[in-house]
Amino acid sequence: MKADTMNYNISSAIVSTTCIDYSESDCSDWFHVTWGVDENYQFGVAISATSLLIHNQHIHFCFHIFLDTVSDHYLEKMHQLAKDFSIRIVIYTVSSEIFSKLPSTRIWSYAMYFRLLGFEYLGSLCPKVLYLDADVICKERIDELHQLDFGDKVAAVVKDISSTQSKSIKKLGMEHLTNLEYFNSGVMYVDLEKWQYGDFTNKVLDLLFDPNVGGKVKYPDQDALNIVMSGKLIYLSERYNKIYSLKNELSDKTHSLYLNTIKKDTIFIHYTGITKPWHKWANYPSANYFYTAYKQSPWCNDALKLACTLPEKQKRYKHEINQGHYFKGIISCAEYNINKFFVRWS
Ligand SMILES: [Mn+2]
Structure with missing residues (x-):
């Protein structure tokens, strides 16, 4: 020692x-x-x-x-x-x-x-x-x-x-x-x-x-x-410890490329990055491993999580727009920018 x-x-x-x-x-x-x-x-x-x-x-x-x-x-x-x-x-x-x-x-x-x-x-x-x-x-x-x-x-x-x-x-x-x-x-x-x-x-x-x-x-x-x-x-x-970032979905229109990373023999998937599978805007097939456990858990009736932090708000609007939810995305983007403005000036 x-x-x-x-x-x-x-x-x-x-x-x-x-x-x-x-x-x-x-x-x-x-x-x-x-x-x-x-x-x-x-x-x-x-x-x-x-x-x-x-x-x-x-x-x-x-x-x-x-x-x-x-x-x-x-x-x-x-x-x-x-x-x-x-x-x-x-x-x-x-x-x-x-x-x-x-x-x-x-x-x-x-x-x-x-x-x-x-x-x-x-x-x-x-x-x-x-x-x-x-x-x-x-x-x-x-x-x-x-x-x-x-x-x-x-x-x-x-x-x-x-x-x-x-x-x-x-x-x-x-x-x-x-x-x-x-x-x-x-x-x-x-x-x-x-x-x-x-x-x-x-x-x-x-x-x-x-x-x-x-x-x-x-x-x-x-x-x-x-x-x-x-x-x-x-x-x-x-x-x-198979590292996978849900950010990848922003550049993958097919939402199936995750299968090159998360394979049949993968034991632990580590969802790194700001967007997590428990976020409302992360509904991609690559998050299904999370949903499977969520549906079988005592928390199955709890809602998925909203954006709390500033970086989460930024990622949310990017994903929403990418998913074609333009109206939602624009509202989220506005909320992010207003929030950012107040953080900067406070
Ligand atoms: Mn982590």
């Missing part, structure tokens, strides 16, 4: 824990999975979790979900999900107050810390955990992962798409590391004992608060994780 690493003690940010237990198995064979998001992505977590359950009913799951706020409606539906699939779900509410004392929170979303919080906090509860982004949807069995032997490695990950890899390595000034293979942090299977032993939570935070690094990074947590975990990783097949 590095002696000069600061201890940020982020586990103290957890303010409450709600355990929803319908599991019928003893905890020794649980497969632990974690998500951590702010309010805007909660719906995504719900469907991501459902998709994992639908395709892996032979695995006994325990889910750990870190949230900044939680409604009664959301908890009720989580109860339903746990009951339907006889699993245990633990919901942790996290105070953003502790994170606001950390120097970088004006630039980066608090949710970034929730992934680290999962790895840090769960170390005393479970030997291994699978972390998934809210925009990851499962469409096949995860048996290979379930049986993975870590050897002396800390985590199993998937390399990022090549354009992101080369850009990120250059930006971080890591060209000299010829064996560096930049990974995408949306799917990470972590050996928590080794995570704790290597003090990785504090190493990542130290790096982010280092002004020589903090200012350079584009995807803060992902970049920092890549730096501190280099050489300690197992690389999984890209089937475990």
Whole structure:
């Protein structure tokens, strides 16, 4: 353990824990999975979790979900999900107050810390955990992962798409590391004992608060994780983190080119980019893997999400116009521009 690493003690940010237990198995064979998001992505977590359950009913799951706020409606539906699939779900509410004392929170979303919080906090509860982004949807069995032997490695990950890899390595000034293979942090299977032993939570935070690094990074947590975990990783097949952006639909009139990316043997689809499959304007065939889980989930009567943030509003109007919904698109475009005007002048 590095002696000069600061201890940020982020586990103290957890303010409450709600355990929803319908599991019928003893905890020794649980497969632990974690998500951590702010309010805007909660719906995504719900469907991501459902998709994992639908395709892996032979695995006994325990889910750990870190949230900044939680409604009664959301908890009720989580109860339903746990009951339907006889699993245990633990919901942790996290105070953003502790994170606001950390120097970088004006630039980066608090949710970034929730992934680290999962790895840090769960170390005393479970030997291994699978972390998934809210925009990851499962469409096949995860048996290979379930049986993975870590050897002396800390985590199993998937390399990022090549354009992101080369850009990120250059930006971080890591060209000299010829064996560096930049990974995408949306799917990470972590050996928590080794995570704790290597003090990785504090190493990542130290790096982010280092002004020589903090200012350079584009995807803060992902970049920092890549730096501190280099050489300690197992690389999984890209089937475990198949990156697909719904932005592609803007240039594909056939809406079928996604089949060149998302294939029959794809296990996890990672819907990167601003437009997510849970958005109202994302009704493309490539989002069907999401809809399948959504329709079978306790959230099936909840409406798909509207645009909340400014970038979401911008993407919405582009997709609407592309889909031939001109009137809707023009209204959305006006709303986006008015919004942008006020953001700029406030
Ligand atoms: Mn993601």
